Amino acid sequence: MKTLAIIAGKTATVVGGMLGRGSSLPGMIARKIDPELFHKIQLPKQTIVVTGTNGKTTTANMLRHVFETAGLKVVQNTKGANLLSGLLTTLVESTNLSGKVMADVVVLEVDEQTIPQFFQAVTPTHFVIHNFFRDQLDRYGEIDILIDKIEEVIDPTTTLVLNADDPLVRQISFDTNREAIYYGVNQTPYSLEEMSQVREAKFCPNCNRKLAYEFFHYSQLGNYQCECGFGKPACEYAADDVNLKAGTFRVGQTTYKIQYRNLYFIFNAMAVVAMAKEYGIDEAIIQEALATFKIDDGRMETFNFGPHQLLLNLVKNPTGLNQTLDYIKNEADEKVALMMTLNNLAADGQDTSWIWDGDFEQLTQFPLEQFICSGIRAYDLAVRLKYAGVAEDKIVVIEDVAMALETLKQTTATPYLLSTYTALQKTRALLK
Amino acid sequence: MELHLAWLYDDLLELYGDRGNVTVLRERCAKRGITLHVHQYSVGDQFDLTKMDMIFIGGGSDREQNIIYEDLLARREDFVMAIENNAVVLLICGGYQMLGQYYKDLDGKMIPGLGIFDYYTESSRDRMVGYIGIDCHIDGHNFQLVGFENHGGKTQNVATPLGSVFAGHGNNGTDGQEGVLYKNVFGTYLHGPLLPRNPELADLFIEKMMRRYEATYVPVALDDSLELGAKQQVIRELKAQI
Known part of the structure; x- marks a missing residue:
């Protein structure tokens, strides 16, 4: 048997x-x-x-x-x-x-x-x-x-x-x-x-x-x-x-x-x-x-992205998010452009309330050029950024991930991309 | 103008991004030239609830609610006085349940509530989890509220509910009602957190707090395109489910 x-x-x-x-x-x-x-x-x-x-x-x-x-x-x-x-x-x-x-x-x-x-x-x-x-x-x-x-x-x-x-x-x-x-x-x-x-x-x-x-x-x-x-x-x-x-x-x-x-x-x-x-x-x-040792699965993974090197990291909870923002803050000397893809499918957790436990307030200390909000719940993220004190003219909402990436590519700042779980593999495929 | 908000037991009850509600109130007050002082009080602290314009209690796990119960019971009289003096009270999940008659857990154990309201809550195995939308008609304001609910407790015998459910479960999943509304007390299972996607409710709270001092106060309108965009994303998902 x-x-x-x-x-x-x-x-x-x-x-x-x-x-x-x-x-x-x-x-x-x-x-x-x-x-x-x-x-x-x-x-x-x-x-x-x-x-x-x-x-x-x-x-x-x-x-x-x-x-x-x-x-x-x-x-x-x-x-x-x-x-x-x-x-x-x-x-x-x-x-x-x-x-x-x-x-x-x-x-x-x-x-x-x-x-x-x-x-x-x-x-x-x-x-x-x-x-x-x-x-x-x-x-x-x-x-x-x-x-x-x-x-x-x-x-x-x-x-x-x-x-x-x-x-x-x-x-x-x-x-x-x-x-x-x-x-x-x-x-x-x-x-x-x-x-x-x-x-x-x-x-x-x-x-x-x-x-x-x-x-x-x-x-x-x-x-x-x-x-x-x-x-x-x-x-x-x-x-x-x-x-x-x-x-x-x-x-x-x-x-x-x-x-x-x-x-x-x-x-x-x-x-x-x-x-x-x-x-x-x-x-x-x-x-x-x-x-x-090198990571190659969307956790602190780098891609050639137009004239830039783009860092992609998976974020799925407040602590991981805070650590990623800390890292970007320590690395960034010049202007940075951030994009985050917020999905809320079953594997991500349906409830997006975790973003309110994330320390987005520290973005006000970043040399931030823009923050592109993408994914199924792009607007939840945009509201979070607004109340974290990010200037509204820096918040861009583009729900479609491919279109959002095209916009990110136009930046002259150093780009960083954060992605929730279900958006990660699609995003990696688009970046390859 | 200065207003005072007591955020009770925030060190114990802070599941589900409750801090978002406080941030939204503070910012929306600031845009109207109002300073909202947020006082974070916990078990054993000295404070006077009757001096507050608003009281907020969030949700937590059973273990944490047990730690809080005795402390809250000792303040019952002040709580009732604040309510009768028209303080705004926002109670989410656990906070909502605690003001009722009792909470009966899955083992049949009765945890008494403050008994300020007649409703009671009994735990059930089928947790009610997911996005929820309700229709509200409050003081001439008509709006929809959206949020995320996640509760095993079914609340029954609510005389004056906050709204009627158009998608989701609500108080008990059967009578189509959600939350409680009595004077300026708002109890609800909606978190998510509640206020970021529902600026109408945040402004209603501000109006009610200010009317303790100015009888005709109306907050000036703000640009809420992002907030309402977030609400519409949820409503679209809810309508697709119905």
Whole structure:
């Protein structure tokens, strides 16, 4: 029966490929034939699941790059398939007919809401939890409920690898009284004493008192403590000497260089350093892999755009948006022209209210030439900009993405493009 | 002219971009030469609700609403006095539910409300989620309001609703009514946030606040082409669904 299910799944992969169908079909077919199938798949020495609201795709891709630089064979869900059927498809495709995954290591990026279901089918050796931010509330409900559900499904044999700087992530090892491997970032020149941007976890998840912070990195990430004993734990892997201009940071005795000069990328890199070292990858190889890692999927991706270089970044929640605006502000010396595509299809979250939690007010400090609002909810965005204090003659509404891009191309300023999830691939196709 | 807005429990109840409502009110006041002072008050703070021109309570999760309940109960008398003195009160989702008789959660647990109004709310498994549009007729103003609703609670027995639903669910998904309107108290499930896409309502609040001081005050009209463009995008989507 197991063989039959895997053959059926594999056949569907081939047929699906020929028909140009979506990437989730084979996993669905295999699951129908043998629901127990996924317990029988033989996983390699390490199966790493990465979850979190922001940065999981980049972290998983970087982890794969490190393992491959070390000469290991990696299975990863690269097709953006991070929901249940897509994950199961990835595993079915990677097995031989006796159900053994043909790889040294499996790296799976899993949507945080899919974790409870997915862990019924697959038990990873390592579970990396990166952060929890408010995201798509209409689809997902509230963060507290999500964390409770995740706590319930973690297998005792799975090693937790946690971002120590996020109190909501730390809560998971605290509540369940479990050991964990912690990574984090120590105080940097960019740390803030106060945090005006919207954030979660203002109150201690253990006792409801206000959490005290020595400093913030961004959103609720930082060095937090509570009278009750809850607080940021000591880190096995901590970044020091963070220098965003140079794109460097130090872990222990080793300095790492990266190509993306922003704090959230350093958090991604720290998750990677922690996992690579746990696997036993040589430090020189990690250094080389981090220095050569490039993103090419609409996350901080650059394109030739008329006479310009255009930077495209996915934004889907307030924290990601704020980080992107911070980055542009730090990079921009001369005039900038921004465009953002705001869609609200199911995969984006229907409710666009998250833009009101984004810190668009900082645009008033930008050398802003114009801001083009595009996408299905272009006007929601335009209203947000107006009330953020952006001069109305700088706000341009062009709902059609192709036409908006043509207008952006006319600019003499440095162009930046932010895109919500469902507009991203169309936008990339137009830019190629 | 100076007006005072109390934004209650904003550190606890601030799901769904509630801050957008406050930003819109402040900016639209400023354009009429009015300074709107926004006072952010939370659990345990010293403050006097009866001195406010407007009180705003947003939505939050069950956990946070429980933290707030005791604090709010201790201020019930002031709250009633503010309402009777025609202060404008905007209550969204959780804030709206808390002024009623009770909230019954999915396990059947009763959480008492302030009991200022006769309505009550009972949680149900079928969450009412999506865009909503309602028709309102208030003090000679006729307009449509649009927003996003996301609630498991069904509110019943509302004597004077805010509007009638033309698309979406509203108070309980069955009687076609949405929200509550009593004197200057506006309770609603519409967030999104509410005021950016509904400048008519923002201006009605400003008119009502100012009329506490000037009996014939009417706010001068503003250019709302972007705001109404956003409202029309939602209405187009809603009409396509019906």
